[in-house]
Amino acid sequence: MILIIKNGADARQYEKLTEWIEELGLKIHLSKGESTTVMGLVGDTSRVDTDVLRSLDIVKDILRVSEPYKKVNRKFRPDDTVIEVAGQRIGGGNFTLIAGPCSVESEKQIIEVAEAVKKAGAHFLRGGAFKPRTSPYSFQGLGADGLKLLIKAKAATGLAVVTEIMDSSQLDLFADVDIIQVGARNMQNFELLKKLGAQAKPVLLKRGFAATIEEWLMSAEYVMSGGNENVILCERGIRTFEPYTRNTLDLSAIPLVKELTHLPVIVDPSHASGLARLVEPMSLASAAAGADGLIIEVHNDPARALCDGAQSITPDKLAALVKKLDVVLGVTDKRRGL
Amino acid sequence: MILIIKNGADARQYEKLTEWIEELGLKIHLSKGESTTVMGLVGDTSRVDTDVLRSLDIVKDILRVSEPYKKVNRKFRPDDTVIEVAGQRIGGGNFTLIAGPCSVESEKQIIEVAEAVKKAGAHFLRGGAFKPRTSPYSFQGLGADGLKLLIKAKAATGLAVVTEIMDSSQLDLFADVDIIQVGARNMQNFELLKKLGAQAKPVLLKRGFAATIEEWLMSAEYVMSGGNENVILCERGIRTFEPYTRNTLDLSAIPLVKELTHLPVIVDPSHASGLARLVEPMSLASAAAGADGLIIEVHNDPARALCDGAQSITPDKLAALVKKLDVVLGVTDKRRGL
Amino acid sequence: MILIIKNGADARQYEKLTEWIEELGLKIHLSKGESTTVMGLVGDTSRVDTDVLRSLDIVKDILRVSEPYKKVNRKFRPDDTVIEVAGQRIGGGNFTLIAGPCSVESEKQIIEVAEAVKKAGAHFLRGGAFKPRTSPYSFQGLGADGLKLLIKAKAATGLAVVTEIMDSSQLDLFADVDIIQVGARNMQNFELLKKLGAQAKPVLLKRGFAATIEEWLMSAEYVMSGGNENVILCERGIRTFEPYTRNTLDLSAIPLVKELTHLPVIVDPSHASGLARLVEPMSLASAAAGADGLIIEVHNDPARALCDGAQSITPDKLAALVKKLDVVLGVTDKRRGL
């Protein structure tokens, strides 16, 4: 880490700064220039809070030489992480398809959709039981009952299950779930991340809609530093000034994040725009950009299931998309798993 | 609520849409134009999820005529909410000053700061016991022990206490706290909001750094709809493209939010920029813009307490600021409480 | 256009509003509700400035029913515009490749690159003569001399030329250029747009890095309303909070803009991220998302030409990319022109 120190800086603050740095076990290399001094910090700087340093009057600027994340970092683990769960392999050249309805509604609905997406080529079933809703007056999901219906659909079809947790107190209910999803709004719910790091189930970590790539990776580091190395990252769109789509899908993040980390990175094309007709082009674009998979909303009757079906595609469209995906994957180093 | 329906829209989807609207107990008024049909929804539209409607192929656009929040809405409660807590009144012409260190570090530190900020004019003591940190390797606060030290400082000085909760499981530990703070990263932790709505202590709700004004008010609605009407809103900066400050303080939000809601709105000038030297100008600007108070980081020895003191001002600077604040408040309808 | 009028609104302002609307030749349809009145404006609303209406105290909100652009609008011209220039066809199922160096440096350089990109499959040669640079101390391009070198390269290779104009006073110098590029920073240089609308050469209009899709289309409308219907839109990344890339490529904009307009839409994957290693994945993703072409920086010796070669790829990489593009285009309705 490099600090630019203003010349003529307050001597006492400078002294306290150097003491504090040395207490962190770091060594200091100084290089004095005309108007500024460059201070190099050598050692493990992952515990250094750059916001604190940046706020010091005597510090003009800061540059991290090493990333603040360790276990997530590809530098220390060059090979792709491959997560094995329920007979499927995620990452490492495998392209994974997770599909299912926005919300679990009934046993009939979830089993029908599960069968349909399995037939269309999905590897996992998704479906919301606990739903994060902006309004307290909107339907909040079936909750624990919804989880039970997902497990029934798994029993009926063999498809393993991905679903969202909203609070650490719900963790016991997720015993039979295969992959626990953390939603965008909880990406920095650090207490929840710690608890997920202390258990073994894979975690699908959505990017917060205002999270930088580094913050997203630091949230993955929370889970991994707790001992759970099975983290799947999921890009789902960021908040920008553009009003036309709900969020702006950041596909450049895919190749960049894959440089920085060995973890698998998938894309959610359904939530980013909130428009079913964008699912196909953005799914194909995600695959072309190097994603390790997709999580797609699919409903067996979008017109009927208005309450969550509008950004969903039909199983038929999913099947057609899968064929096109296979073509696009041909120019990448990924292949759709069986 | 008004929907613009595309002409030539799929008849079945249109039929399902009207059924769904009628099931919500709403009436439909139609007005057909050449290329579009305008559909007015009459009744209580607060339960309508506009994202769902917006995602329908047959819907071109949507406009809410009524706000989606009710209890928060000034339209239904024109007078300012005044929150009485520990002998202080927040809102309704009172200008409230909350001050204290970023983190609680020791009994000596917190009592010294409490005494100093009380003398300088603060009405409440703030101090972090549970600290949300981007990195799992950063100091996470003293936790429950920190809460105990805050209560000791309250006993020693009489200053009531504001501190942050990070998870619903911590709620029992907050029995002696006066105001429970919800941080920006948890603004849409809906399970936490529901639990805070089911208890009586006032909630200081920070704006998420990527939250729109409407989303912020909807999060306040979560607390109020649970039965707890004591919510204080706190603007603390939003995320923008500008790299020079950590966040961009959105002071236009102050007069706007005060039009929309009867709840008090305060400003945190310390966290927005992360720069101590901006605290005074932005505090004065907040008061001039019509804020109901400030929450300011103050440390008795910023140079020493590097780990959190850098964006803090000293008690002396706070006292000097208070004098200037009183001048600025003279052109507003607020007065500093005693 | 629909206006939501507050009840109890100032009568004089309301009267002035209705007079003003009627002077614009619009008819008013009123629908009164309990707390608001819905006012529908019928007629040609393209001249209505919604910012003005939005700023009126008596107006609560506004919704456009019709888009403010006319000539650009696909609604009034359902078929794709096909621009024919120098024997090439852009749009309408043709996938167009524009390639060349960031800056024109010398006759040898530009002719070598032109030959190389032609061989790799490019349809047009790009190269900067007038360079928009953030700093007045940076190299500003060869100017008029650079344009002459581009024309020499065109003569030597037969590749038609695309290059950027920075001021309306430069227009005479562009007599032999085939397509005139307007850069992102000039997207709302309305005087320049008017002058380009009054001449016949095709205009490649880059999206401003903070422009909404609607503003971008309105700038195209400036050119078209002047009589020049040959506009090519170019997405090149928008400004967001993410610091890791220079800009965030907004690929969702591709399918959306193609719904809204009949004009061709291409992508510049080189400038968005500023990273050569992202050019291939983002080019493939652009094609998969439905773009009508790409404009790519290519240099014959990136390591040497440091001053602008760093975000460029080599002709060999371009040739390899073209093969992959052909595979991806196979799942779209576009084919690479010959």
Next chain:
Amino acid sequence: MILIIKNGADARQYEKLTEWIEELGLKIHLSKGESTTVMGLVGDTSRVDTDVLRSLDIVKDILRVSEPYKKVNRKFRPDDTVIEVAGQRIGGGNFTLIAGPCSVESEKQIIEVAEAVKKAGAHFLRGGAFKPRTSPYSFQGLGADGLKLLIKAKAATGLAVVTEIMDSSQLDLFADVDIIQVGARNMQNFELLKKLGAQAKPVLLKRGFAATIEEWLMSAEYVMSGGNENVILCERGIRTFEPYTRNTLDLSAIPLVKELTHLPVIVDPSHASGLARLVEPMSLASAAAGADGLIIEVHNDPARALCDGAQSITPDKLAALVKKLDVVLGVTDKRRGL
């Protein structure tokens, strides 16, 4: 300037990088670490294009030690620039008030408004003759005729005139204007900036709505490097995700920019939000934050002049605001000029 070079970097690219740096007349100081090498560039780095360096594969990151602007930099000119124009002094402890209508409409209108704002305390008259409009179908201003009417109002009242230029070809028409305004959309119209730098009239440079502080200062550097040192900066709101206001006024920028530069910095509270009722609170907040002045839209009959009056306040409101401003300025080091 400091570059972080990846170890194991391509030797040829590294060699070319060092050659290129030395050709720029800079010296290199190397410091090798385990996984990276820190390269310090010593000398005048203002001509170095950091985007180019950042895009090199062998460069991991970059940090500027010196700002890229020189003439604008307070480091090299610690005292406030005071601009003397038409008997008024701008900057250096003077608080300047510029007021007038959005657009010039008629001789009667502009003279009446000029008299009214002069009486209310304004030092300069503003008024738009050339209007930048998103739509080609909106009223584009009276143009050269509008400039003549402004000059008549100046003759009638003695108030000097500020008005916007939109293209370098209009410069001759501005001979009698006192301060030439560059609008937000033209902040990076570099050809226009160069021409304004080559003449002597003061330039009021609005911040682009997506411009960083550094880019804004670099645009001021364009004007100053051309020889014109009379630049007034104007904050007018930046583009964010918040839909409730047109733009988000960035008041933290005021104290920050005043640290970085000696140039005066004023605020436009009318355009940022587009709401007349926000003008007073945001004007007071601007003064409290340390602004050197304000540019405010004032109309003598907002209800009548719908086409541009909605974000304007009346002269009476301006006079009332001036009294409050004087109180707030009492806690700053600025005083309203006479």
